[in-house]
Amino acid sequence: MIYAANFKTNHTRHSTQNYLHDLQSKLHDKKPDDRVLVFPPLTALDAYDGDFTIGVQNAYPVESGAFTGEVGLEQLAEFNINTILIGHSERRDILGESQEMVAKKFAFFQAQGFEIVYCIGESLEIREQGIDAVMEHLISQFEGIDTSYKNFVVAYEPIWAIGTGRTASVEEITQTHNALKKVVDRPLLYGGSVKGANIAQIAAIEAVDGVLVGGASLKTETFLELVFH
Secondary structure (H helix, E strand, O other), rough: OOOEEEOOOOOOOHHHHHHHHHHHHHOOOOOOOOOEEEEHHHHHOOOOOOOOOOOOOOOOOOOOOOOOOOOHHHHHHOOOOOEEOOOEEEEEEHOOHHHHHHHHHHHHHHOOOOOEEEEOOOHHHHHHOHHHHHHHHHOOOOOOOOOOOOOOOEEEEOOOHHOOOOOOOOHHHHHHHHHOOOOOOOEEEOOOOOOOHHHHHHHOOOOOOEEEOOOHHHHHHHHHHOOOO
């Protein structure tokens, strides 16, 4: 299983250091095949040592240059970071990233050999139209994406379940993940209000290869509840 913690715009450099120190002190008990990924805010990026992988939540598809407010490959290389989150619904829907831009980022970081956690998801309006509409929408989010790339993971996050406390049902997750597995043969994470109370049910679904966690990842104790469920 993969356990990915997305801090979003939370934590400081100091609190991230404390978090990772605490996390590492307990990870020796995790299953050998389980992986832990942590995506801190940009200001907290560093070359941390531990049984976890540090990734970046966002970067611009460039080595360096005149892109105010962005971070390029040169800055990530300083900390040996080669894992990135691409396509998160908050960047698509709030910050206006088009599928064309998402695909451009994917191609750039693919060429650099990065591990990519690629996010897809649908709105409640689409979900209410049924699984066929959901799959049509999800498949459209692979436009321009090289799904044969070996070093990437897909994260399915129904937008209506992110930070709302509402989790997709076991039936909804199972149906959607089974359908996605026929389209993209990559490890498939579920994200959307994952917490200690529902991790066992979600992890037991055969087509779920891990979870991408927001709110429940912000404290080491709640995140470790998931890792050690």
